[in-house]
Amino acid sequence: MLDYAYWITQVLLAIGVMCSIYRVYKGPSVLDRVISVDVILIIVGSVMLVDMIYHRHTDHILFVVVTAVIGFLGAVAIARYVAVREPGTEEGHRHAQAIGGGRAPEPETPASASGLAAANSGRSAAGQLEDESTSWFADLARSGFVPKRKNDDESTGQGSGGGGRA
């Protein structure tokens, strides 16, 4: 009975690995590939466990532990890389715009309002995917920049020679 269970389990794990490999090959984004590789790694650990079950030895148990940890680290690292890199350039552009145009306090509010309106229109239209995604994160980043800009205005206002500096 254990022989049949062993071969059935190995075939099931092999089919799971094939499905994951197809997703790695076909996956539209890098995140799909990351989670597919994670699944492949866990299935490799499962294969080692099945081998240990059938042959009644404990040689591979540390490899199973290491497998669990390594899959987690790879997924988190690549997901952080994807999350930070693409909007980070957009945030840099936004920050540069804020520094360059932030001297006069009046144009900030219409600019932000127009940006928000553009974001809303882009979200409703959903025609340009690039504009939609970048404006979404740009709004979030600009809301994070608001306290710094406010402190900057307060410091120039307290200095009262700030008019001369501006």
Added chain:
Amino acid sequence: MTLDAILDGTAAVFMVIGGLMSLAAGIGLLRFPDLHSRMHAATKPQVLGLLMLVLAASIMWRNWHWVPIALLAWGLMILTAPVSAHVVGRAGYRTKHMRADLLADDELASAVDRLSQPGGVRREIKDE
């Protein structure tokens, strides 16, 4: 039927269930249309499948020496699988790797709208 036969049969059933769980993860990865649904399929069933395989291994070893190590492997898996799923889902939401037409309800969109208002964050900072 002796005790050894019962234990072997239990281990065999657990082993096949673990294989079916990994197969479910693979088929979910293959068939689901979206990053987030694929993420659900990839991170949830095989934790249970690994638990089944660890139990089967613990039954087949017939001693308690390596059971804590095996449970440590499964504990690491169940601690790290939600973290990786969360990080992957967060990155997928931020970089718009999802199909918005498949969502029944986007609860995060209201929070994003509230934060992207011009005075949204400033009011919270004044309260502090």
